[in-house]
Amino acid sequence: MTGRAKASGGPDEGDMNDTGGPATGAGRTVPAREPAVTEPPGGRCPDGGLDARLVVDRGTFRLDVTLTAAPGDVVALLGPNGAGKTTALRALAGLVPLGGGHLRLDGTDLDRTPPESRPVGVVFQDYLLFPHLSALDNVAFGPRCRGASKAQARALAAGWLDRMGLAEHAGAKPRRLSGGQAQRVALARALATHPRLLLLDEPLAALDARTRLEVRAQLRRHLAEFEAVAVLVTHDPLDAMVLADRLVVVEHGRVVQEGAPGDIARRPRTDYIARLVGLNLYRGHADGHTVRLDAGPAITTTENLSGAVFVAFPPSAVTLYGERPEGASARNLWRCEVAGLEPHGDQIRADLTGELPLAADLTTVAAAELGLHPGAPVWATVKATQTHAYPA
Amino acid sequence: MSKHGPRRSGARTVPVPLLVPALAGLAFLLLPLVALLVRAPWRDLPDQLTSPEVWQALRLSLLCATSATVLSLVVGVPLAWLLARTEFPGRGFVRALVTLPLVLPPVVGGVALLLAFGRNGVVGQWLDAWFGITLPFTTTGVVLAETFVAMPFLVISVEGTLRAADPRFEEAATTLGASRFTAFRRVTLPLIAPGIAAGAVLAWARALGEFGATITFAGNFPGRTQTMPLAVYLALQNDPAAAIALSLVLLAVSIAVLAGLRDRWMRAS
Amino acid sequence: MTRSVPRTRRIRRSLRVSGGIRRSLRVSGAGAAVLLTLSACSSSSGGDEDAGSAGSSSKLSGQVTVFAAASLKESFTKLGETFEQRHPGTEVSFNFGGSDSLAAGITSGAPADVFASASPKTMATVTDAGAAAGEPSTFVRNRLEIATLPGNPERISSLQDLTASGLKVVLCDKSVPCGAAAQKALAAGGLDLNPVSYEQDVKAALTKVELKEADAALVYRTDVRAAGGKVAGVDFPEADEAVNDYPITVLEDAPNPGAAKAFVALVKSAEGQRVLTDAGFGTP
Numbered sequence: 001m002t003g004r005a006k007a008s009g010g011p012d013e014g015d016m017n018d019t020g021g022p023a024t025g026a027g028r029t030v031p032a033r034e035p036a037v038t039e040p041p042g043g044r045c046p047d048g049g050l051d052a053r054l055v056v057d058r059g060t061f062r063l064d065v066t067l068t069a070a071p072g073d074v075v076a077l078l079g080p081n082g083a084g085k086t087t088a089l090r091a092l093a094g095l096v097p098l099g100g101g102h103l104r105l106d107g108t109d110l111d112r113t114p115p116e117s118r119p120v121g122v123v124f125q126d127y128l129l130f131p132h133l134s135a136l137d138n139v140a141f142g143p144r145c146r147g148a149s150k151a152q153a154r155a156l157a158a159g160w161l162d163r164m165g166l167a168e169h170a171g172a173k174p175r176r177l178s179g180g181q182a183q184r185v186a187l188a189r190a191l192a193t194h195p196r197l198l199l200l201d202e203p204l205a206a207l208d209a210r211t212r213l214e215v216r217a218q219l220r221r222h223l224a225e226f227e228a229v230a231v232l233v234t235h236d237p238l239d240a241m242v243l244a245d246r247l248v249v250v251e252h253g254r255v256v257q258e259g260a261p262g263d264i265a266r267r268p269r270t271d272y273i274a275r276l277v278g279l280n281l282y283r284g285h286a287d288g289h290t291v292r293l294d295a296g297p298a299i300t301t302t303e304n305l306s307g308a309v310f311v312a313f314p315p316s317a318v319t320l321y322g323e324r325p326e327g328a329s330a331r332n333l334w335r336c337e338v339a340g341l342e343p344h345g346d347q348i349r350a351d352l353t354g355e356l357p358l359a360a361d362l363t364t365v366a367a368a369e370l371g372l373h374p375g376a377p378v379w380a381t382v383k384a385t386q387t388h389a390y391p392a
Numbered sequence: 393m394s395k396h397g398p399r400r401s402g403a404r405t406v407p408v409p410l411l412v413p414a415l416a417g418l419a420f421l422l423l424p425l426v427a428l429l430v431r432a433p434w435r436d437l438p439d440q441l442t443s444p445e446v447w448q449a450l451r452l453s454l455l456c457a458t459s460a461t462v463l464s465l466v467v468g469v470p471l472a473w474l475l476a477r478t479e480f481p482g483r484g485f486v487r488a489l490v491t492l493p494l495v496l497p498p499v500v501g502g503v504a505l506l507l508a509f510g511r512n513g514v515v516g517q518w519l520d521a522w523f524g525i526t527l528p529f530t531t532t533g534v535v536l537a538e539t540f541v542a543m544p545f546l547v548i549s550v551e552g553t554l555r556a557a558d559p560r561f562e563e564a565a566t567t568l569g570a571s572r573f574t575a576f577r578r579v580t581l582p583l584i585a586p587g588i589a590a591g592a593v594l595a596w597a598r599a600l601g602e603f604g605a606t607i608t609f610a611g612n613f614p615g616r617t618q619t620m621p622l623a624v625y626l627a628l629q630n631d632p633a634a635a636i637a638l639s640l641v642l643l644a645v646s647i648a649v650l651a652g653l654r655d656r657w658m659r660a661s
Numbered sequence: 662m663t664r665s666v667p668r669t670r671r672i673r674r675s676l677r678v679s680g681g682i683r684r685s686l687r688v689s690g691a692g693a694a695v696l697l698t699l700s701a702c703s704s705s706s707g708g709d710e711d712a713g714s715a716g717s718s719s720k721l722s723g724q725v726t727v728f729a730a731a732s733l734k735e736s737f738t739k740l741g742e743t744f745e746q747r748h749p750g751t752e753v754s755f756n757f758g759g760s761d762s763l764a765a766g767i768t769s770g771a772p773a774d775v776f777a778s779a780s781p782k783t784m785a786t787v788t789d790a791g792a793a794a795g796e797p798s799t800f801v802r803n804r805l806e807i808a809t810l811p812g813n814p815e816r817i818s819s820l821q822d823l824t825a826s827g828l829k830v831v832l833c834d835k836s837v838p839c840g841a842a843a844q845k846a847l848a849a850g851g852l853d854l855n856p857v858s859y860e861q862d863v864k865a866a867l868t869k870v871e872l873k874e875a876d877a878a879l880v881y882r883t884d885v886r887a888a889g890g891k892v893a894g895v896d897f898p899e900a901d902e903a904v905n906d907y908p909i910t911v912l913e914d915a916p917n918p919g920a921a922k923a924f925v926a927l928v929k930s931a932e933g934q935r936v937l938t939d940a941g942f943g944t945p
Contacts, residue, residue: 093567115566128564132582141578145569193569503872511829512873528874529829529857611858611869612834618859626861629761629836 049073050197050229053101054091056084063087063253064101067231069246071106071196074223074230076244076261078237080272084253085233086125089199092231094118105229106196116145118197121190125202127182129174135161135185136170142193160188164222180211180218187222198223200232204239216242237276241265249273267390268312279312280358283392291389297355299382300331301389308392315349317386318360321379322370332384334358338376341367348372352380425643432640433633440637445614445623450641453619456531457599460538461546464595468546469588473576475547476554477562487551494544501540502608509536509609533610534617538599545598546591553587554580593653600646722750725920726772728763729755730779730838730907731864732803735887736940737777737928743936744927751920759837759862767792767912774921777909777928779803780838784908794918797910800929801942804904805842806882807895808870815876820850820897823877831866831875834859839866842903843879849902867892881905886941906945 049070056063063084069075077085090096092103094115103110110118121142129138139157140150148156161170164184174182183203190198203219204212220243223230234240240247241261249257249264249272257269268274274281284293286305292298299311325333336354343349348367350360360380362370370378406414433440440446475487493501509516509527519525527533561583565575581588603621610617612626620642627635725744729737734757741753756763756773760783767773768790776793777800778784784797809817815828823830832854833840840859847854857875860866867884869875871891885894909928911921927933934944 093563095563095566115563116569116571118567120567122564122567124560124564128558128560130561130565130579130583141565141570142568145565145571145574189568503868506872506874510872510874528869607861607865611831612860613856613858622861626834626836626859628765629759629834629861631836632765 048106050092050231051102051104052092054088054103055098055100056087056091056096057099058087061253063091065248065250065253065255066101067092067248069229069231071228072226073246074226074232074244076240076247077231077233077250078240078247078276079235079250081235083250085235085250086201088250089122089201089231089233092197092199093120093122119193119195120197120199121193121195123183123186123190123198123200123203126206127174127186129177129182129185129189131174134171134173135166135177135181138174138185139189139192142189146193156192157188160192161185164188178211179207180215183207183215184218187219191222191226196228198226198228198230200230202234202236203232204234204236219243237265266312266388267310269310269392274312279314280318281310281312282356283308283310285309286389289384293356295356297334299387299389300384301387302384303389305389305391309389310392311387311389313382313387315359315361316347317382318358318362319381320350320360320362320366320370320372321381324379325381332387333379333381336378336380338372338374338378340374341372350378352378356380428636428639428643432636436633437637437640440634441641446638446641448615449618449620449623449638450645452531452534452615452617453600453621453642454645456534456538456619457542457596457602459535460542460599461592461596463535463539464543464546464599465588465592468543468591468595469550469581472547472550472554473580476551477559490547491544493541498541498602498604498606499608502537502605505537505540505605505609509533528609529611529613529617531610531616534606534619537605537609538602541602541605542595542599545594546588549591549594550584550588553584553591556587557583589653593650597646597650600642721748721920721923723917723920724752724754725774725917725924726754726756727775727777727924728767728771728773729757729775729777730760730763731757731862732779732881732883733757733777733907736883736937736942739936740924740927740933743932744924747927748920748923753924761786761837770914772914772916773912774915774917775909775924776912777907779905779907780841781906781908783838784910787910787912792913793910794913794915795910797908798929799906799945800909801907801934801937802904802945803881803883803907803942805839805846805879805897805900806885807897808867808878808880808885808888808892809895810870810873810876811890811893813893813895817877817895820846820852820899823879824852824854828877829875830854830856831858831860831869831878832856833863833866833879834861837862838905839863839879839881842905845903846879846897846899850899881941882943883941904943907942 049068051068053066054063061084065077065084065088067075067077067088077088079085087096091098094110094113098111105119129135130141133141136154136157139160140148140153143153143156144150158167158170161167164187166181166184166188169177169181169185174185177185183206187200187203190200200219204216207215216239223232223243232240232243234243244261247257247259247261247264248255249270251270251272257264257273264273265277268277268279268281271281282291282293282295282299284291284295284299286301286303286307286309288304288306289300289302290298291301291305291309291311293311301311303309324335334355336352336356336358338350339353340351341348342351344361346364347361348364350362350367350372352358352360358380370376372378471490475483475490496504506513506528508514509519511517511520511526511528516527519527527536557580561579562572562575565579566572570578601621602619603625606617606619607622607625612618612622614623620638624635624638624642627638727737727741734755737755737757741755744753745751756766760778760780763776764778764783764786767776767787776784776787778787778797781797781799784793787793788797807817807820807823809815815822817823817828822828832843835841835844839862858869860869860878863880863884866875866878867880867888870878871888882894882896885892909925911918911925915921928937938944
């Protein structure tokens with residue numbers, strides 16, 4: 001994913017800002033300066049669901065993530081590579097030991113439970129289907145290990161494959177399955193043990209763009225039917241927003257933001273998330289309608305706030321001029337210089353430096369008329385109504 | 393091991409800097425065998441082959457080499473797993489120890505076995521005192537001597553395969569409820585089967601040709617501890633023609649077995 | 662390539678015999694180096710010489726390579742040192758091994774000056790191949806003895822005692838001289854002995870007793886003597902029927918025939934015979 005590219009993969013997938021799961025009212029945002037290291041409020045899910053604080057020390061890297069979810073929730077752990085998402089998932093599965101914190105599932109402590117005894121199902125990034133077993137035997141493997149007879153396990157597995165629409169591929173070895181089919185077999189294999197916690201590690205990363213669209217929709221349906229907690233790890237915001245009810249953004253081993261996908265898309269709190277959702281994001285100090293940015297200039301906003309705030313606006317809200325616009329007010333007008341240009345969908349995205357570093361989208365025609373090239377001076381304006389300020 | 397490999401690469405030209413040394417290497421390996429064939433006393437061969445001693449030695453060789461291979465598999469595969477999949481202090485040192493029998497002259501290995509498992513050995517004296525078991529001069533002794541020199545080949549081969557195999561398959565099995573042992577048995581073992589087979593063949597071949605450790609530890613008695621290499625060696629003392637004939641028998645049987653096994657895996661994989 | 666067979670066997674053998682390795686490795690290392698210089702300078706010696714006398718030492722130089730039966734190791738090594746002292750500038754290089762493999766080495770062209778065999782039969786393969794210079798002569802005889810554990814705990818006093826059940830006896834294989842001799846002795850006594858093993862050579866048989874893996878072995882008296890206190894020797898009358906004559910000869914293609922003849926003369930001299938009888942050999 002390039003620097004400031006919008007998160008959407010293509011025009012037909014809709015704009016990020018409009019997508020997302022059901023917004024659950026106010027997002028449970030966590031103050032960025034105070035990462036979620038504190039214990040969650042007690043009794044949030046006393047009997048059902050997941051209640052975990054995962055602490056894992058790996059030399060210089062320390063993971064410390066609090067995760068809670070009610071049965072039926074689908075939580076996405078979103079973050080850049082190396083943020084510790086997969087480590088968190090492996091800690092939930094019991095594949096890496098916890099260095100601290102706790103792990104409760106449906107009211108039962110799992111801290112010391114070995115992975116084979118946890119009611120946890122995992123769909124691995126590249127599925128890890130056992131290559132020497134047929135699709136049916138892959139799915140039957142779990143029930144068999146958990147005590148079912150061979151015949152029972154196979155009957156159960158056949159049922160799962162049928163639900164996944166893979167009945168005719170039951171006898172196929174994994175290498176004969178397409179990516180999408182393998183993903184569904186992996187899901188069936190994880191679900192066949194009736195886990196109370198389903199973990200998915202980058203479930204769509206191994207698929208090509210075309211298959212991905214289709215498999216994402218199917219996965220969304222299966223996850224919606226799943227009655228227990230599902231946690232998925234992804235670095236793709238679209239996957240996260242389509243599949244999950246709630247996003248937990250992890251950077252450098254810490255939770256930096258948490259909430260409903262729509263809310264996070266509207267109110268990013270870190271540069272990483274801002275880049276993912278395609279917004280210009282600044283931090284500053286509000287005094288009424290004016291926000292003095294930490295980075296220098298001020299931005300006029302419609303919100304009337306005071307104290308530390310974030311200000312965000314989309315690149316499409318920026319208008320560029322070759323000369324200082326006549327008669328324009330000095331508000332939200334910055335003198336910039338073009339640092340780079342790249343195509344973005346059917347538009348051009350200009351990367352600007354100067355008074356205020358920002359990304360701006362403009363049409364190819366406009367870019368040509370302005371004679372934009374790296375190093376060219378430009379004036380950028382943003383209407384106050386197109387900015388969005390919110391408390392930091 | 394791939395069925396398609398040779399055919400595909402055959403369509404393209406082989407670089408000369410690879411081809412020439414390759415052919416030289418092949419010739420170096422094959423010429424002594426060819427010489428054996430050229431100098432073989434073909435006229436006496438039928439007499440040699442009908443002698444019961446030859447068949448006795450051959451049968452014993454096959455029995456002992458196979459037993460040694462089985463024994464190596466039973467303890468060597470778990471040992472390889474331990475070396476490849478677990479962390480413990482001094483693991484590198486243990487791995488070096490495992491390969492020690494490879495560098496030890498087999499006769500020294502035989503002496504070491506005597507000092508350990510002999511009637512008067514460190515362990516052997518207790519085996520004798522408590523269970524009345526003495527290992528030297530027995531067929532079991534032959535199997536032990538062959539296992540001692542052959543097992544490192546198996547362990548090294550299997551450990552290499554295990555290291556190349558993705559350990560996450562074991563993890564996947566674990567998350568499905570398999571104990572670590574079940575994961576090993578039902579997932580890892582089938583995955584590394586080709587490596588185990590290759591290691592077993594190496595071990596079998598090494599055991600079949602074993603001479604030094606065997607004659608030192610188990611002695612030489614027809615039908616009990618005289619394997620083919622021992623028979624060949626002793627025949628060489630005063631009847632080189634017979635020695636060549638015996639060698640040919642051993643070669644022919646080995647080639648037949650190895651070629652047969654290879655075909656079988658090719659079909660399986 | 663031809664030398665490699667006896668050489669590896671020599672190392673293997675010397676590892677088995679404690680204390681032998683140092684000497685043996687030194688000898689083979691030096692031998693390889695000297696061999697090159699030797700081929701450059703032609704053999705200096707011409708006519709007959711009395712090697713036993715110290716006076717002729719000035720005429721001898723270079724390396725003498727002696728292929729000798731393994732049982733001669735101790736006494737020949739000692740005689741080799743005597744020879745080198747008496748003829749400064751000479752170096753005696755030994756290749757001890759089974760007589761048969763030594764003979765095989767010689768007939769396939771291994772460069773050797775002297776061959777001392779543990780049996781006339783083996784020597785015959787060399788003379789038949791035309792590899793011996795002149796007629797070999799018997800210089801010592803060796804007889805079998807029963808080697809038992811130190812102190813003879815099983816109270817073995819005769820060949821017949823070896824046939825007792827439960828007794829672990831090792832013999833040499835019939836294909837090597839000590840094995841053939843053992844069969845002759847057993848036949849002379851009309852005995853049917855069931856050993857636990859037919860060892861590949863006499864040292865291997867002796868080692869089995871030294872390590873207490875076998876209760877007794879039929880080996881040469883010289884071997885019992887060489888083993889010192891690690892085994893006890895028991896003489897038996899049937900051994901008279903199986904005395905081994907040791908023939909020695911200078912070889913036809915000897916690179917250093919003068920020194921070779923001198924060495925053979927030393928072996929046959931009174932002094933040489935004393936060293937050999939000290940080692941347990943009998944005089945012919």
